[in-house]
Amino acid sequence: EAGxxxxxxxxxxxxxxxxTLRCDPISGHxxxxxxxxxxxxxxxxxxxxxxESKQDESGMPNNRFLAERTGGTYSTLKVQPAELEDSGxxxxxxxxxxxxxxxxxxxxxxxxxxx
Amino acid sequence: xxxxEQHPSTLSVQEGDSAVIKCTYSDSxxxxxxxxxxxxxxxxQLIIDIRSNVGEKKDQRIAVTLNxxxxxxxxxxxxxxxxDSAVYFCAAKSNTGNQFYFGTGTSLTVIP
Numbered sequence: 106e107a108g109x110x111x112x113x114x115x116x117x118x119x120x121x122x123x124x125t126l127r128c129d130p131i132s133g134h135x136x137x138x139x140x141x142x143x144x145x146x147x148x149x150x151x152x153x154x155x156x157e158s159k160q161d162e163s164g165m166p167n168n169r170f171l172a173e174r175t176g177g178t179y180s181t182l183k184v185q186p187a188e189l190e191d192s193g194x195x196x197x198x199x200x201x202x203x204x205x206x207x208x209x210x211x212x213x214x215x216x217x218x219x220x
Numbered sequence: 221x222x223x224x225e226q227h228p229s230t231l232s233v234q235e236g237d238s239a240v241i242k243c244t245y246s247d248s249x250x251x252x253x254x255x256x257x258x259x260x261x262x263x264x265q266l267i268i269d270i271r272s273n274v275g276e277k278k279d280q281r282i283a284v285t286l287n288x289x290x291x292x293x294x295x296x297x298x299x300x301x302x303x304d305s306a307v308y309f310c311a312a313k314s315n316t317g318n319q320f321y322f323g324t325g326t327s328l329t330v331i332p
Contacts, residue, residue: 140322145324147324148320150320160318161318164319210266211263212263213261213263
């Protein structure tokens with residue numbers, strides 16, 4: 106089966122610009138998660154979708170971040186306007202069950218650099 | 221909320237030696253502890269996990285131990301090989317939560 110796909114793999118944008126990250130989960134996985142790793146720090150939870158509904162968005166840093174999951178398939182994460190501290194690697198993960206019989210399956214991430 | 225600490229942040233070992241990475245957690249409700257390996261240019265990949273009703277689990281050269289009382293869990297890699305070089309993350313989760321809490325990662329280098 107295809108894994109979790111993220112696009113783009115890298116993005117460099119200027120402060121104040123908008124960037125949209127995309128995640129295609131494994132087909133049939135209802136649960137989709139966004140995480141972020143700022144350089145040298147832990148991987149931190151951003152939000153969790155169950156199908157098209159936001160189950161938990163307690164990790165979203167502020168209202169400059171908007172996540173959507175249209176039709177319960179792929180998800181997008183938009184940052185508008187981007188700030189320097191938004192730089193990091195954004196990971197998407199999916200699972201069938203909330204706990205996941207074998208944890209999550211992660212995508213390879215999008216490395217975002219805001220200059 | 222949960223706080224997971226991971227040590228060391230970097231670790232270099234000679235090929236064939238063992239490597240140990242340690243994590244602590246703060247929330248006694250956490251009951252699932254996976255370990256992820258992230259190779260360059262890839263996303264974290266689950267390599268082993270342990271649940272709170274088990275004290276130790278082994279899979280070939282890797283093993284994980286859990287001390288619920290002390291809230292410690294550790295990853296042990298024996299007979300290390302160059303392909304074990306990667307960043308390793310520990311994580312913790314409870315039944316009631318949606319999210320995993322990750323450690324800050326350990327960059328392991330196995331020197332041939």
